[in-house]
Amino acid sequence: MRKLIVVIIILFLCAGLSIIVLYVPSRAARIYGPAAPSLSLPERVQYSALLLWYDGLLTQPLDLNGAEQTFTIEAGESADLVAIHLRSQGLIRDSESFRSYLIYSGLDTSIQAGEYQLSTAMSALDIAHELQDATPEDVTFVVLPGWRVEEIAESLPTSGLPITYDEFLNAAKTPPQEYDFLVGASSAEGFLYPDAYIFPRTTSSAEEIIAEMVRNFAAHLTLDLRNGFDRQGLTVYQAVTLASMVEREAVQEEEQALIASVYLNRLNIGMKLDADPTVQYAIGYNLLQQTWWTNPLNLLDLEINSVYNTYRYEGLPPTPIANPSLDALRAVAFPTETTYYYFRAKCDESGFHEFSETFDEHLQNGCP
Structure with missing residues (x-):
């Protein structure tokens, strides 16, 4: 009789363990996505259970009306340190739950150094995925003094802006005509002011780029310069x-x-x-x-x-x-x-x- 009771207890324990091993990861996967393949079975169960325990800490934003703020990750920062900094900056509710999700999802090994625009209107899950891409929203595009229009066009394809060499050259052939110094001109050559420009990465209009460079030239064309030319x-x-x-x-x-x-x-x-x-x-x-x-x-x-x-x-x-x-x-x-x-x-x-x-x-x- 005593042996039977022991066997029954063992069976119940095995059944309970099976439920934990099967149900907990399955439940976590439905809410948080699949676990990282690199996790062992015990680790998968452990972090699945932790995520279910943390529940709304990860899925609910802190403040739907929260403003954007800059968050910086330095090269070499660990996932632990990133989580601590996010918490200290008030972007997430809890650093431990955030760290657990990073490990569970495998995102802890692919966080990129860089500057991010984050807000409390984002959930911790949203933030975790945002930290996988440090590509800035803006592109800094430099025009060097003495470049001819073709050299500017050549540097565009590697700048991060979706504008081709030919698109830029064609746009340069029809410069803005609202400036007195370009009336009748057949090219914007000479008036693409050398400078460091910041454009949204989504800028797809060569005309917009050229208009900004010519506007910059016009801003530097002071009355003093005009009078000097006239003399x-x-x-x-x-x-x-x-x-x-x-x-x-x-x-x-x-x-x-x-x-x-x-x-x-x-x-x-x-x-x-x-x-x-x-x-x-x-x-x-x-x-x-x-x-x-x-x-x-x-x-x-x-x-x-x-x-x-x-x-x-x-x-x-x-x-x-x-x-x-x-x-x-x-x-x-x-x-x-x-x-x-x-x-x-x-x-x-x-x-x-x-x-x-x-x-x-x-x-x-x-x-x-």
Whole structure:
């Protein structure tokens, strides 16, 4: 009789254990999704039971009207530490229940470092899944001084913005016409202001990108700059064209006003500008060098039949050849007053130039 009772007790215990092993994980899976395959059976039962015990701590938001706040995860932070920080920032009710869910679901091993926009209107489950993708909502897109429109277009596909090279180039051919300096222009080249821009990752309009860059240019085109251009006898469009040449020619920023002076002096006497960057622009992409700016140029390059070739044609090229910085624009508006008509690179490879008044002096400055 005593043995029978022991057997019955054992059977009841086994039945109870079977119920726990089968029912508890099944119940948890219906509420929280499947358990991570990496969990052992005892771990699956343990964390399933914990989640059922915690119940509404994970599924109910703290405050449906809660505002967004920035939450940062540093590289190397453990899931435990993330849970503690979420609790201390008031984004979840309980750190232990959150940690248990991360382990149960396997999300504890895939939390990404980065900045997140979270709120108490999100449940703890929502937050756990949000922490799996640190991709920011905004994209920082940088346009460097001296880039031509094709270089800007080339950098778009890897920027995170869903805009193609061709879409950007096509949009640049029809620039915004609400600005006096772009009326009648066939391209936005020269007016895509070099800067760091922040766009929503979902921005899919090339026209919107270009409009923002041109707006930025207009914001920097002060009355002071306009008056400076006017004193040099230049329209805004002409000044930007010249500034784009200065931007490409000057290796050292401090020489921009000197180089602008040389170009202006040449323009004032009807002398050809003989500017290498205009030839580089005319040549276009150099497949061998993998660049839009062929360097060095040879004598055949200088003979290229293009209206942009200022070795062949007097005056400014028909359009800007790149997108100049504010410093280059200011160099054209307020050039150094000189009587220089020539310059050439110094022989020390410093990026600086030797300036001269006459062609004979220019020849004497040649490298041995």
